Amino acid sequence: MGKITGFIEFERVKEAYEAPLQRLKHWKEFIQPLTNEEAKIQGARCMDCGIPFCSNGCPVNNIIPDWNDLVYRQDWHAALDVLHSTNNFPEFTGRICPAPCEAACTLNINDDAVGIKSIEHAIIDKGWDNGWVVPQLPARKTGKKVAVVGSGPAGLACAQQLARAGHAVTVFEKSNRIGGLLRYGIPDFKLDKSHIDRRLAQMEAEGVEFCPSTYVGAAVDAEEGLTVRTPESLQEEFDAVVLTGGAETPRDLPVPGRELRGVHFAMEFLSQQNKANAGDRVAKQISAKGKHVIVIGGGDTGSDCIGTSNRQGAASVTQFELMSKLPETEDKALTWPYWPAKLRTSSSQEEGAERDWAVSTTALQGKNGKVEKLTAVRIEWFKDKATGQMKMREVEGSQFDLPADLVLLAMGFTAPVKTVLSAFGVEMDARGNARANTDDYTTSVNKVFAAGDMRRGQSLVVWAIREGRQCARSVDEFLTGSSTLPR
Incomplete structure (x- = not known):
């Protein structure tokens, strides 16, 4: 590495945030990327650790030590x-990935991990x-046609590679704009949609055709x-079909009063605000x-949901978690x-919410x-x-009530749209996902592939990118007999 003792000399510096009272006034991104000098110093903290556990902790296997060193050298x-050799869309992951690479950083054993995510953010910006960042045109055309159903991170990564x-x-997308979860599931203050738009322009220049407002x-x-x-x-027109839709079936709350007005799934709430920000007219938002x-x-x-509620001017926001409160510091060993x-x-x-743990909702009540x-x-x-399994039981006498004008259900997702x-007649596994393995991503139907949440269930954007890239290689091999695309 360029600075052998950098991890000893320098402390971790996080990206700065705009003050909460200021950022609550708008829907724009509020993270301030590292300066050149800050990124250089943070790159210098990367250790010459021999085995880069960070790369293994990253689902797309980013070659993290190499670009840390290059940033230190200002190349x-x-x-x-x-x-870009491992990640089609680092502007997405550099903003919204939870950074499992940092948890795996060797320096994290007894110190603060290298700020990998902030360096990635600085590089792509x-x-x-x-x-x-320019279009990468193919050296030749194969004459083969591929349909990608779903325009989230898995579908876009697969489409670009192919x-x-x-x-x-x-690429076929049922929404009126391309982007899937990136477009309508993630608030603008975390991911400005201009990042999606300029990547789509690059892909169009590379030959990808987009068909929004199209249901397959x-x-x-x-x-x-x-x-x-x-x-x-699609099966008649295209030589291969790739299913990359998201895990869109939300987990429900089967309690008395669920049918009352004012009780909504989180994605109903979040997607409407994103559409309004984009200039769409949203009836009864x-x-x-x-x-x-x-x-x-x-x-x-x-x-x-908290960030969006506060920006809309909520009187109060309370968040419940079914699990017990976790420790503030993990046992790293x-x-x-x-x-x-x-x-x-x-x-x-941090912008404002009451948080409570080990709480189970038993009923919703209202009038009219x-x-x-x-x-x-x-x-x-x-x-x-x-059985050795963890189970829960009610604490006697612990019942309580809270005023609730709007209840948002954000308890995860169970499966893709069945x-x-x-x-397509695709065989599904016990969880309702497309049955396909990660060796070739093929389904039970000839020339139909599945990747991302459609195959693995609810997961991270970075896992979707990985699966889209790997599936693209399998499709390429299926169509041509071999592939030079990376796995």
Whole structure:
């Protein structure tokens, strides 16, 4: 490495945030990237550790030590080339990835990990600012046609790789804009949609065709106003079909009062705000303004609901988590290099929310069909002696009520949309995902592949990119007999 003793000399420096009271006034990104000098110093902290556990901790296997060293030497263009060699969209992961690579960093054993995510963010932003991110046109065309169904990170990564291999790729998306989860599932203050738009422009220049507002499946399942493409028509027109839709079936809350107005799935709420920010007219938009909001679910989606509610002007926001409160510091000797279970506080939670753990909602109450109150109990977790499984039980006398004008269900997702898989006749696993392995990503239907959430279930954007890239190589091999695309 360029600075052998850098990890001893320099402290970790995090990216700066705009102050909460200021950033709550707008929907724009508020993270301030590292300066050149800050990034250089942080790159110098990367150890010459011999075995780069960070690369293994990263789902796309980013060659992290190499681009850390190149940033230390201020060879930004070469750093960008190394970064792009494993990741099609580092501007996405550099902003919204939880950074399992940092948990796996060798320095993290007894110190603060290298700021890998912030360096990645700095590299790709500099690449775009200097015009280094350009279309990569194939040397030849294969004459083969591929349909990609779903335009989230898995579909876009797969489509870009296949286009660069010389295939004619068409991406179908049921929403009115391309981007899937990136476009409508992640708030603008975490990922400005201009990052998606300029990447789409690059892909169009590389030959990818995009078809928004197009539903793939049986016509009876399509929403009004969408163009419908049947599985049969795609299988007849294209040499391969790749299913890359998201895990869109949300986990529900089966309690009395669930049917009351004011109780919504998180994605209904989040996607409407993103559409409004994009200039769409949203009829009867769900709004948190002036309301007491309760978010059920302690993950990233719940955090996004907090940030969006506060920007809309909520009177109060409370977030419940079913699991017990985690420790603020993990036992690194026990968990490293794996992702540790510890208490994390997101930027949205810092902006203002009451958080509570080990809470189970038992009922929703209201008047005239509108929710007004939530009833919950406290629970405790214990290990069942017979099975060894963790189970929960209600704490006697712990019932309490809270005012609730808007209840947002952010408890995760169970499976992709089954109507699409059923329309293609794809065999599903016990969880309702497309049955396909990571060796070749083939499904039970000839020339139909599946990747991303459609195959593995709810997961991270970085895992979707990995699967899209690997699936692209399998499709390329299927169409041509061999492939030079990386896995």
